[in-house]
Amino acid sequence: EARDPNQPEFLQAVHEVMGSLWGFIAANPRYAEAGLLERLVEPERVIQFRVSWTDDKGETHTNRAFRVQHSSAIGPFKGGMRFHPTVNLSVLKFLAFEQTFKNALTTLPMGGGKGGSDFDPKGKSRGEVMRFCQALMIELYRHLGPDTDVPAGDMGVGGREVGFMAGMMKKLSNNAACVFTGKGLSFGGSLIRPEATGYGLVYFVQDMLARRNMSLDGLRVSVSGSGNVAQYTVEKAMELGAKVVSVSDSSGTVIDEEGFTREKLAVLMDVKNVHYGRASDYAERLKLRFEPGQRPWSIPVDVALPCATQNELSRDDALLLLKNGVKCVAEGANMPSTLEAVDAFNSAGILYAPGKASNAGGVATSGLEMTQNAERLPWERDEVDNRLRMIMRDIHENCVRYGSRDAGFVNYVDGANIAGFVKVADAMTAQGVY
Ligand code: NDP
Numbered sequence: 001e002a003r004d005p006n007q008p009e010f011l012q013a014v015h016e017v018m019g020s021l022w023g024f025i026a027a028n029p030r031y032a033e034a035g036l037l038e039r040l041v042e043p044e045r046v047i048q049f050r051v052s053w054t055d056d057k058g059e060t061h062t063n064r065a066f067r068v069q070h071s072s073a074i075g076p077f078k079g080g081m082r083f084h085p086t087v088n089l090s091v092l093k094f095l096a097f098e099q100t101f102k103n104a105l106t107t108l109p110m111g112g113g114k115g116g117s118d119f120d121p122k123g124k125s126r127g128e129v130m131r132f133c134q135a136l137m138i139e140l141y142r143h144l145g146p147d148t149d150v151p152a153g154d155m156g157v158g159g160r161e162v163g164f165m166a167g168m169m170k171k172l173s174n175n176a177a178c179v180f181t182g183k184g185l186s187f188g189g190s191l192i193r194p195e196a197t198g199y200g201l202v203y204f205v206q207d208m209l210a211r212r213n214m215s216l217d218g219l220r221v222s223v224s225g226s227g228n229v230a231q232y233t234v235e236k237a238m239e240l241g242a243k244v245v246s247v248s249d250s251s252g253t254v255i256d257e258e259g260f261t262r263e264k265l266a267v268l269m270d271v272k273n274v275h276y277g278r279a280s281d282y283a284e285r286l287k288l289r290f291e292p293g294q295r296p297w298s299i300p301v302d303v304a305l306p307c308a309t310q311n312e313l314s315r316d317d318a319l320l321l322l323k324n325g326v327k328c329v330a331e332g333a334n335m336p337s338t339l340e341a342v343d344a345f346n347s348a349g350i351l352y353a354p355g356k357a358s359n360a361g362g363v364a365t366s367g368l369e370m371t372q373n374a375e376r377l378p379w380e381r382d383e384v385d386n387r388l389r390m391i392m393r394d395i396h397e398n399c400v401r402y403g404s405r406d407a408g409f410v411n412y413v414d415g416a417n418i419a420g421f422v423k424v425a426d427a428m429t430a431q432g433v434y
Helices: 008-027 036-040 089-105 126-143 159-173 193-210 228-239 262-274 279-286 315-323 339-348 361-375 381-403 412-430
Strands: 045-054 060-071 077-083 112-117 149-152 220-223 243-249 252-255 289-292 303-305 328-330 351-353
Touching (some): 008 036, 008 339, 008 412, 036 412, 045 089, 045 126, 060 126, 060 149, 077 089, 077 159, 089 112, 089 412, 149 361, 193 228, 193 303, 193 381, 220 228, 228 243, 228 262, 228 303, 243 279, 252 279, 262 279, 279 289, 315 339, 339 351, 361 381, 381 412
Parallel strands (some): 077 112, 220 243, 220 303, 303 328, 328 351
Antiparallel strands (some): 045 060, 243 252, 252 289
16 A cells, blocks of 8 residues: 555555465465465556547647556456546556456456547547547557467447457558457457357356246346446347336436336447447437436445446445345446445345446457467357356356355355466466566
């Protein structure tokens, strides 16, 4: 804390992980040797740089961008790029730290990293977004490579932005590898990658519910966010028979007691992915109830799936969800629940999964995209989906293995943190101190 006094998100993420590890390390003291924990919390490298670009009126803007290369212990640095005004070093260090454990959980050989910029894509033209992405790559390209650092999308960075960055990567490196995952299908992308985080989240929820002899069929589900993760979470939950009663964004929450349908989801995707509009526009188009500035946590549901952003679910929200009978909370976003909210869920003994386990399907499928690129062969949709299903099952089993407590209760936070830690720590130990 003395070292990073202005990095609350990073400290929050480290506290959460260390809370899980103390007991495990006390029982396995070899993991306290050779300064392992001190090394693990320090990123291997942090790059900060200026991005200057010109808008459609010819005016110049300067943004700040970063790449946090947290750990390459088990493979190349891997993690998305986020474009959002709230991006700063603390947020990206927390995301890169989390990513290191998440990637270890996938069982694929990927280290952890994260990057992004305080650039706000909202309201920008396609040309402005393209020029910004290209200007960013003029610096970032020299730090990337298929065996060095492999970025992807995150908030504010979807297929369009990945395409612009991958194109510039190709140009500057004189190498067709493009390096990014989440690419378009026509230049090395993988089927199912856009769907993977949301689908993976719902697969994980299926496995959690099965431990209590439940299924999603007929359950009421609330989802926050309305971006990439939220959209495919809605799609898969609906497909499995759940009634999805909300989506949201920073403008507020749409409440739909009738539940989502395929047709409604197509309208949401049109509003968000084609017109880059707001949740309020979606509500207006379908004449649905809209609560400006509200989050969805006061709606009584069986399952709550936060898929928007960090710290969007407070202790009070958690208590309200519990009072209203929530049985399962699983995170599609990274660290959406505050530490106090997580404590409330675990104390109540409900099923609660942290993002680093339940949202790992996206990066896992990015890992599968890297494999397809390396063998220069695209896989069929079913093959990728089946592998995603198996990876989520393995992650769930690993959480149960390390997180099982008395009376059949599984602490998924401890399970995910310890399982991820063991893999990274063993690799760091084997490679010596450097
Ligand atoms: P998108 O940019 O596609 O969507 C983000 C959504 O969250 C938007 O609807 C956005 O609304 C909303 N949002 C942002 N800030 C707030 C806020 N303060 N209050 C309410 N809503 C807000 O991003 P993704 O769907 O890709 O990412 C969502 C989360 O999932 C992030 O935490 C990300 O790190 C995580 N994640 C993403 C993965 C992926 O594969 N994409 C993989 C694993 C995790 P608005 O447009 O109004 O800002």
